[in-house]
Structure formats: C-alpha cells, structure tokens
Amino acid sequence: MAIPSEQITSICAHCDRAIPAPNIDLHYAHCSRNLQKCKVCGDMVPKRHAEEHYLNTHAPVACSLCSETVDREILAVHRGENCPQRIVTCEYCEFPLPAVDLFKHQEVCGNRTELCHHCSRYVRLRERHDHESRCPSSPDIAAGPSRDTSPSASEREEGAHRRQPHDISRKRLFFTIAITGIAVLLGSFFFQRKAENHSLQ
Template sequence: MGLSLLIVDEISLHIFYSQREVPSSNIALHSAHCARNLQKCEHCGDMVARKLMDEHYDENHAPMNCSLCKHTVERELWDLHTGIQCPQRMLACQYCQFELPAVDLFEHQDLCGNRTEYCQSCRKYIRLREWIGHELQFHTILNAASELSSDRTRAAAEQPVPKPARPATGSLHKQLLLTVAVTGVAVLIGSILYQGKGK
C-alpha cells in the first residue's frame, strides 16, 4: 500500500513538471530531471526550460513599446491597443479617404463633412456628411416619390446640366494634398524669417 502511494505521489509530481507519460520504472529519474531543468512560468503556467525562461518571457510576456504613441503596452493587450486604443493609429477620413492619426480624425471629419459635392440628379450641392441620407431619401428605387412623375424626369432630362463649380472627389484629394504641402512650405519659410528677425 505504501508503494502505491509513493508511485501516485511521483506520478503527480511528474505530471506537474512535464505533463508527459513516462513508464513507472523511469518516474523517479524523469521527475528529478524535470525538477532540475524545467520551471513553471509565473505568467502563463507553461513549463519552460530554465535556460530559456528569459527568452520565453521576452517573446511571450514582455511589455511592448508602441512606436506611434510611445506607450508601454502589455503583450496580451497589444492587438487591442494597435487596433482600437492607440490615439496615433492611422485612420482614413470617411469623406476624403485621407489618412491621419485617430486623435485628429474627429475634428478633420467635422470640417471635411461640411464640404459639398454636386448632385447630378438634383442639380444641387449637398454636404458630404448628408450625402448618404440624401441618396437614400431622394435617389433610391424604393422611394416612390421619385417615380411618381415621369414629366419631372423628362423635364429634368431636357434641361442643360450646369457645370459643377467644384472638381470631382478624386481631384479634391489632390487639392487637399497640395494645400497641405503649400501650408507646410509657408510655415517653414515663416519660421526661418521669424528666427532671422530674433537674432
């Protein structure tokens, strides 16, 4: 009876270290080897070779430094940080597709959404922030009001289409980039002149 208790204790010790099946004749030797060479990781509970514990920690548990916002982030939260939380992650404006840091996106979209585009069907300028609602309200097949009068449609087709006062969306992106570049050059020249006057 005492022998079987000893074997049960040795088996459970063996399972604690390597979690592998070992013939009962080798349990004592195997358990001693595991106790000497393996260590339980305090972060994940895995059994890791003692000589590789630092490498295991660096690869699996060490905090990571975000190159965008300079914050130190726990490795387990890295994907969440880079995907949702980092204020410096790059996001595209829903109106012009220009990419900028998330922290600046709200203010940019507030201004960008106030720009207008010409609606060919209505012959009106519509704010970009209202464009989708405008399309749904006035230009969908489900909207019966747009199909009630074929006379209106014929009359609209006969009217000449005025040229839009603004360029198409693609050239707006180019204009925005040009504006940013010109502004940057102006700021650079202004700062050089200002430094010259200070001396």
C-alpha cells in the first residue's frame, strides 16, 4: 500500500525538525534565512533576536551586591548562599551585617560576657548555651532527682512557732495605731470645745 506523500517527512538540515517531504525545500529556504540555533540551549530563535536571546537568557550577569560576574542560572543561589555581601545575622546579638564581616564580628561579639542569673557568674556569649546546660545553680540541675519536698508536720509546727512573734508584733502595731487615732480624735474634740468656750466669753 502506497504511503501518501503528505505523510512522508524529511529532517531539516538547519533546525533538525521533521517536515513533510513536499515542503522541505521551501521550509529549508525560510528556516536557514530567518532562524538561528542557539549554541547554548539549542532553541531556534529569529536571527534578529539571537543576541537579545543570549543576553537575556544565557549571558553571565553581575551580582548587584558584590559586582561579581556569575552565570544567570546560578545567580539566585549566589545571592542567597555565596555572595560575600549578602546580609546575615550575628548569632550572638542578631545584628545584620555583610557575610564577609561576620567572622570578625562574631570573634569580638562572642567574647562579650553576660551575667548568669542562676550562679551570678559572667559567661562569654559563645559559651552561654553550654554553660546553661551545665550551670550548677540552674533550676533544672539543682533540682536533681525528684523527691517529696513538702514539709513534715513537725516542720510546719516549728514554722508556726517561728511566725508567732511576727503575728504578735503586728497585733501590737495595730493596737498602737488605734490608740493613737483615738487620742488624736479626743484631743481635737477637747480643743474645739475649748475654742468655743473662749469665743463665748
């Protein structure tokens, strides 16, 4: 059975596409005159846009942070991970600064000291996390194994006896304040009566 000529294809020597055999000559003339294969990606692009295609798609670009020229495909990775001028944060003070300055900054910043509120010792910031896990006065460490720390009956009774003097002195204070208040009221009352009698005379 004969194959229709429209279904017979030929490969264009310029663009490597399969073209119906009856149209191959016309296609090749048009293709070779107007299209150009990109040497980087292999796409066929119009000859008048070939340079623009290369510049916009494949040409190395300068990093806007450090001016280093890198391939366009890895520009995002360069800016996020490798650029010496990318902004990073100090792990001790959270100050943002260029990555190129981070090492020297942390050498100084990490040697600053901070007071440990558990043991009242000054600890370097670079050693803070290690100190917190080993600080002998830390609540987690000082607590030790769990045990019953509730006071016994005798301890509660002893504590009650120790608190009694404070309770007595507090009652005496309230009594003294009350007596003083009454005395002031009586004094002001008698003074007012005396002033009234003097005015009547």
